[in-house]
Amino acid sequence: MREEWNMKSGKRSGKKRPEVDREVFEEVEGIYAELEGRLAGLERDCRVVTRCCRFQLTGEVPVLTLGEALVAARGVRASGRRELKPHPEGACPLLGKEGRCTIYRDRPFGCRTHFCRAAGGVVPRKLVGDLIQRLEALDEKLGGDGSRGLPEAIAAVL
Numbered sequence: 001m002r003e004e005w006n007m008k009s010g011k012r013s014g015k016k017r018p019e020v021d022r023e024v025f026e027e028v029e030g031i032y033a034e035l036e037g038r039l040a041g042l043e044r045d046c047r048v049v050t051r052c053c054r055f056q057l058t059g060e061v062p063v064l065t066l067g068e069a070l071v072a073a074r075g076v077r078a079s080g081r082r083e084l085k086p087h088p089e090g091a092c093p094l095l096g097k098e099g100r101c102t103i104y105r106d107r108p109f110g111c112r113t114h115f116c117r118a119a120g121g122v123v124p125r126k127l128v129g130d131l132i133q134r135l136e137a138l139d140e141k142l143g144g145d146g147s148r149g150l151p152e153a154i155a156a157v158l
C-alpha cells in the first residue's frame, strides 16, 4: 500500500513506512544540493541577515510542497519541538530568540531562493524551474495538495 498524507488531518494513511521518509529526505536533499551548486556559481549566498524570516516586515511567507514540509518538520523534531509556536513579533515560527533560523540545514527551498537583497535578490526562475518541478512532482507522488504557507505546511506534518 502506498503511504499518503491526509492534508486535512495532517495524518498518514496506510502503513507506516520509515523508508518512504528516507526516500523523501534523499530526494529533497538532492534538490537542495543541486540548488546550492547553482547558487555558488552565481556567487550568491545567504548572509543570515534573516530579514526574509520577518514576515511581519516583508508581508511574504515562503510556501512549501509536502516534501519540503517533511524535511523541515524533521528539523523541528530534531530540536526537541513537537509543535510550532507563533513568533511573538509575527516572524517565522522557526526564527530563534537569538535571531537565527532554528532549522537552517533543513530550511525550505523558498528560504534559499527568496528575494533577500543581501543574498543577491530573487533567483531567476529559469535557473531553478526544473528543481521546483521536481518538488511539485514529489508533492503529487506523496498525495499532497500543492504548496502551502510555511507555518501551516509544517504544522500539518509534525
Ligand code: SF4
Binding pocket: 050, 052, 053, 062, 092, 093, 094, 095, 096, 100, 101, 102, 103, 104, 107, 108, 111
Ligand atoms: S525556515 Fe528559517 S530561513 Fe526560512 S523563514 Fe523560517 S527562520 Fe527564516
